Amino acid sequence: MKRVNAVVVGAGAAGGIVAKQLATAGLSVALIERGKWYTANDCRKDDLRNQRVTVLGNAFGPDDEGNPRVAVDARGVPSIVLPSEGQYQNDAACVGGGTLSYGAQAWRYMPQDFRMRSTYGAPQGSSLEDWPISYDDLEPFYDQAEYEIGISGDYSGTPFHGPRKRDLPMPPLVPNREFGILESAAKRLGLHPFHLPMARNSVPYNGRGPCMRCRWCCGFACEVDAKNGSQNTVIPVALKTGNCDLRTECMVKEILLDDRGRAHGVSYFDADRHLQQQLSDIVVVSGCATESARLLLNSKSRLFPAGLGNRYDQVGRHLQGHHYTGASGYFDFDTYDDVGPGASIAIIDYNHGTPGLCGGGMLANEFIRLPIHMVNGLPPGTPKWGLGHKQAMRDWHKRTIVVFGPTQQIPTASARVTVDPSVKDKWGLPVVRFEGNVHPHTFDIGQVQAKRAEAWLKEAGAIHTSISAGRPDTVSAGQHQAGTCRMGNDPQGSVVNKVCQLHDVDNVFVIDSSVHVTNGGFNPALTIMAVAFYASGELVRNWKGTGYRS
Amino acid sequence: MQTRNKAALTRRQFVAAGVLGGAALAVGCKAGNQGNWDFFTDAQALDLTALCDQIIPADGFPSASQAGVITYIDRQLFRHYRRHRDAYRDGLEQADALSRKSFAKALADATPLEHLAIVSAVEKQNPTFFDLVRRHTMEGYYGSPRHGGNRDGVSWRMLGLAEPPVRGRAQYDLRKGAAS
Numbered sequence: 001m002k003r004v005n006a007v008v009v010g011a012g013a014a015g016g017i018v019a020k021q022l023a024t025a026g027l028s029v030a031l032i033e034r035g036k037w038y039t040a041n042d043c044r045k046d047d048l049r050n051q052r053v054t055v056l057g058n059a060f061g062p063d064d065e066g067n068p069r070v071a072v073d074a075r076g077v078p079s080i081v082l083p084s085e086g087q088y089q090n091d092a093a094c095v096g097g098g099t100l101s102y103g104a105q106a107w108r109y110m111p112q113d114f115r116m117r118s119t120y121g122a123p124q125g126s127s128l129e130d131w132p133i134s135y136d137d138l139e140p141f142y143d144q145a146e147y148e149i150g151i152s153g154d155y156s157g158t159p160f161h162g163p164r165k166r167d168l169p170m171p172p173l174v175p176n177r178e179f180g181i182l183e184s185a186a187k188r189l190g191l192h193p194f195h196l197p198m199a200r201n202s203v204p205y206n207g208r209g210p211c212m213r214c215r216w217c218c219g220f221a222c223e224v225d226a227k228n229g230s231q232n233t234v235i236p237v238a239l240k241t242g243n244c245d246l247r248t249e250c251m252v253k254e255i256l257l258d259d260r261g262r263a264h265g266v267s268y269f270d271a272d273r274h275l276q277q278q279l280s281d282i283v284v285v286s287g288c289a290t291e292s293a294r295l296l297l298n299s300k301s302r303l304f305p306a307g308l309g310n311r312y313d314q315v316g317r318h319l320q321g322h323h324y325t326g327a328s329g330y331f332d333f334d335t336y337d338d339v340g341p342g343a344s345i346a347i348i349d350y351n352h353g354t355p356g357l358c359g360g361g362m363l364a365n366e367f368i369r370l371p372i373h374m375v376n377g378l379p380p381g382t383p384k385w386g387l388g389h390k391q392a393m394r395d396w397h398k399r400t401i402v403v404f405g406p407t408q409q410i411p412t413a414s415a416r417v418t419v420d421p422s423v424k425d426k427w428g429l430p431v432v433r434f435e436g437n438v439h440p441h442t443f444d445i446g447q448v449q450a451k452r453a454e455a456w457l458k459e460a461g462a463i464h465t466s467i468s469a470g471r472p473d474t475v476s477a478g479q480h481q482a483g484t485c486r487m488g489n490d491p492q493g494s495v496v497n498k499v500c501q502l503h504d505v506d507n508v509f510v511i512d513s514s515v516h517v518t519n520g521g522f523n524p525a526l527t528i529m530a531v532a533f534y535a536s537g538e539l540v541r542n543w544k545g546t547g548y549r550s
Numbered sequence: 551m552q553t554r555n556k557a558a559l560t561r562r563q564f565v566a567a568g569v570l571g572g573a574a575l576a577v578g579c580k581a582g583n584q585g586n587w588d589f590f591t592d593a594q595a596l597d598l599t600a601l602c603d604q605i606i607p608a609d610g611f612p613s614a615s616q617a618g619v620i621t622y623i624d625r626q627l628f629r630h631y632r633r634h635r636d637a638y639r640d641g642l643e644q645a646d647a648l649s650r651k652s653f654a655k656a657l658a659d660a661t662p663l664e665h666l667a668i669v670s671a672v673e674k675q676n677p678t679f680f681d682l683v684r685r686h687t688m689e690g691y692y693g694s695p696r697h698g699g700n701r702d703g704v705s706w707r708m709l710g711l712a713e714p715p716v717r718g719r720a721q722y723d724l725r726k727g728a729a730s
Contacts, residue, residue, distance in 0.1 A: 048693040055689055056630045056697070064630075215715060338711060371692040371709055385605040385684055386666075393692075397709045 012097020014512035014532040015286030016230025020238035021536035035094035040225040045216040052219025054084040061093030066426030089477035099229025103218035104199040107522035111135035120358040132498040145529035152202035157194030177337040185460035196346035199228040217341040218367035289481035316417035318483040325446035325469040326404020329457030336398035342368030359408030361521030366402035403453040408521040410439040485514035500535040589627040596658035622690030622699030641679035
């Protein structure tokens with residue numbers, strides 16, 4: 001197989017951008033993805049099999065067959081979990097990764113989110129740290145992501161966002177009914193509601209049409225291709241250069257090292273499960289926080305017996321996602337208008353600045369509800385079954401608003417990804433094993449956030465409310481998984497440096513949510529994209545034509 | 551044909567064969583069941599109907615079974631829910647035994663009021679099985695019609711949702727856009 005300049009592992013939010021940036025700069029790229037390439041034609045509006053409701057499996061991977069993981073519970077007991085189960089912490093496995101089927105909220109983190117330790121100090125037992133780069137460093141790349149991927153929304157209603165040089169490229173969608181109900185209530189409370197940013201066309205953009213406002217949105221591929229992910233933006237551009245070869249259904253086994261401890265490519269199983277080698281000048285790992293850590297840990301060698309880049313036992317640690325909390329409000333008038341995507345209005349007043357709390361989080365109305373979501377979302381005291389339950393479904397399905405949001409998660413070193421010593425996947429590779437749980441201060445923040453959501457709903461006229469703010473005793477990762485290959489200046493306390501290059505091996509990069517030091521009080525997709533534009537920009541700048549020399 | 555002998559296999563053999571034999575046996579069983587169902591015997595289907603129709607009873611709108619919930623569960627026991635086959639076999643057997651003990655008649659022959667009492671008892675005595683049936687009943691009733699439940703989108707209509715859904719509502723103003 002012909003040697004390439006760069007192997008990029010994973011064609012998701014970050015990998016697609018890296019491939020495009022390198023290919024357009026003239027590097028030859030092999031973009032290797034374990035999943036398939038689905039398109040708008042593969043959109044199945046199946047309420048029971050998508051990436052949000054997975055009772056009949058994941059629509060966009062992985063399959064339940066042959067892709068197990070292991071979750072260790074609070075008592076230290078490991079159990080096997082399947083991809084369609086919550087404890088699997090699934091994102092997706094396909095071209096586009098999570099961005100094919102995500103809700104597509106496209107947030108910038110706030111300046112404080114990059115210096116959490118300086119702002120708040122680290123709570124006891126936590127590994128709260130500052131990023132080695134700042135909001136200002138990323139701002140141009142947030143902008144690039146907003147324009148190249150295509151974001152709609154309007155920040156003008158809030159003063160709390162970080163500085164930005166220009167408006168979003170698309171106006172917000174026409175507000176749904178919940179927007180109107182919640183907007184006036186927020187204003188009465190002295191808050192600053194606005195049209196949340198989304199990677200979704202509100203007007204024709206980038207050669208594709210606008211959102212048609214259907215009910216099958218978050219968790220689904222978009223039938224009219226109005227949702228913007230890497231699969232319909234940067235990856236087609238990368239392929240058009242002629243420099244990028246996308247290989248789907250190919251599972252990377254390990255990163256290969258030469259005698260001097262530099263990477264010289266990867267070995268992978270192709271779609272027919274034949275082992276192949278792809279030699280390269282550099283390797284970029286973009287498999288998302290769990291799978292990127294796993295690949296490094298599975299890349300053992302004489303020089304790195306505990307896994308590549310893992311000399312100081314940092315790979316896989318600081319695993320974090322988002323602890324979601326909020327409230328449901330039940331109204332005596334119709335709040336539901338069957339207009340997707342549903343989520344439309346947000347406040348970021350509470351992300352920072354609450355005395356006693358290390359951060360906070362964004363609050364927004366939830367994505368449009370499918371009837372199956374409502375089955376367990378009825379007011380407290382509703383019968384769980386029988387005529388009472390059926391009647392309550394009729395009473396409340398159109399009269400419920402859910403407001404919730406991602407709580408800024410306080411990282412710990414003990415929440416981690418390792419590889420299981422015995423369980424293997426269908427390729428015979430050791431699988432991801434989760435250990436640890438969530439730092440308790442995260443729950444303190446979540447509790448306060450849930451009450452704030454409830455207050456907002458009450459002001460909006462809810463006649464009943466219920467709070468959702470659990471204290472689960474497991475890791476939190478899921479679709480917002482991050483942190484496992486921390487970016488930092490200290491090689492003993494992080495895995496990559498501030499340009500996403502392994503401290504230990506100068507031609508291996510990790511570019512995805514793994515490098516997030518903290519994960520903000522926001523959906524992370526746009527930050528993953530901005531980091532990918534930033535890091536691949538640095539990579540191209542330092543590219544000397546025949547290899548990477550830092 | 552081996553598949554015609556399904557009833558003759560002990561449960562243990564059947565389970566072992568299911569684990570090892572996978573899809574081939576699954577297809578075989580399907581062809582071999584001479585009743586109206588892929589997985590259930592007709593008697594089991596009647597027992598399950600009794601339970602599901604208490605979880606979602608008929609009122610002005612169809613009950614669980616009338617909306618196709620039994621079909622939904624039956625099909626999934628050959629697809630995504632193969633792992634729940636034993637739970638259904640055992641759980642239905644226990645529910646029937648409970649009926650015989652409490653009312654001296656088979657579950658299928660009991661009255662709706664007696665069914666209600668049995669389902670309440672199952673919820674207390676065998677919560678794992680009850681939760682499974684409740685979950686699957688709700689999925690079948692409120693999920694997508696393509697899986698055999700929610701026949702003709704009846705639950706969605708009940709909730710006042712347009713079915714088939716309204717298509718192509720692009721609510722945008724081209725004059726506002728910085729379209730490219």
